[in-house]
Amino acid sequence: MPTTVLAAGDHFVLPRLLTQELRNAVPGDGELEIHELRLPWPHTPFGKVAEVDEASGGEEEIIEALRGSRICVTQMAPLTERVLRACPDLELFCVSRGGPVNANLEAATRHGVAVCYAPGRNAVATAEHTLALILAAARGVADVHTDLKRGTWRGDTYDYGNCGIEIDGSTVGLVGFGAVGSRVARTLAAMGATVLVHDPYVRPDVVAGVARPVSLEELLSRARIVSLHARVTHETRGMISRARIASMPRGAVLVNCARGALVDYDAVCDALESGHLGGAGFDVYPAEPVPAGSRLLSTPGIVLTPHIAGASREVAHKAARIVAAEVARYLRGEPLAHCANPEAAR
Known part of the structure; x- marks a missing residue:
């Protein structure tokens, strides 16, 4: 039968x-x-x-x-x-x-x-999408793309103060070194980045040759680009708080393709508007679909995708x-x- x-x-x-x-x-x-x-x-x-x-x-x-x-x-x-x-x-x-x-x-x-x-x-797909958001956020692609689609050719984007940053030579911090984070780390290292990793569940020998394990505080204080790859737990919920965002270098970039509950998004918008953060890239949000009145839709410097990293x-x-x-x-x-x-x- x-x-x-x-x-x-x-x-x-x-x-x-x-x-x-x-x-x-x-x-x-x-x-x-x-x-x-x-x-x-x-x-x-x-x-x-x-x-x-x-x-x-x-x-x-x-x-x-x-x-x-x-x-x-x-x-x-x-x-x-x-x-x-x-x-x-x-x-x-x-x-x-x-x-x-x-x-x-x-x-x-x-x-x-x-x-x-x-x-x-979806580890490969999410890692590749993360890299796309890192590159787009680091170079301010979202805003200039929107302007150009509306017919505005902005010459001021070549001003020194408006230029983005390169991966080569940058310090990049990854929070989480699982199936996705480890792939992102290897690619960034191959592109010339110094990669820092915070993951209390990963042995130092696992990251050896690719990244350097550090505390979350050290990672946030040193990295020009921070990408999140952690699961949501009692310990990680809201881990990228207003205070921790404030501890990041001025002009840093934050990317999240993991889970929306990891980040204080209002604090991110405030940091972007004040110029403390230089850019952000998000694929996940505290509420999905993103509400029509969300600040994420109007704050400059954010590249957004609708939870498609694994697609x-x-x-x-x-x-x-x-x-x-x-x-x-x-x-x-x-x-x-x-x-x-x-x-x-x-």
């Missing part, structure tokens, strides 16, 4: 990509019976669904689509207590993103449903491939590679 699988994709990790990778990972006619569902993200922003965060689609829709399925592969579908109670056949829920924030892990464990995720799927076609394929590989392991009776609640695996 074939194993019934729900491929609940969206407009990024397409249902057909999930199906294709499932067929590749579990070869053989009749092994899988795959049903597809397309969720509305990102055309409709993700949000809280019942008790889980950053989900797309409603509980009723997911419950109906999951009927009779042993396995679900998805990026955004909500796995809530209600969904779990209504879907007793479900055994494996694979989330094709870096963390299963759209799954209630405690409830899944009680119901015996293993939850997997896809770490590192490349390659990421969608990697995400589908990672969760399909977990399905294959599960069906072969092998240990799961990226299980968030291993006590539930059966």
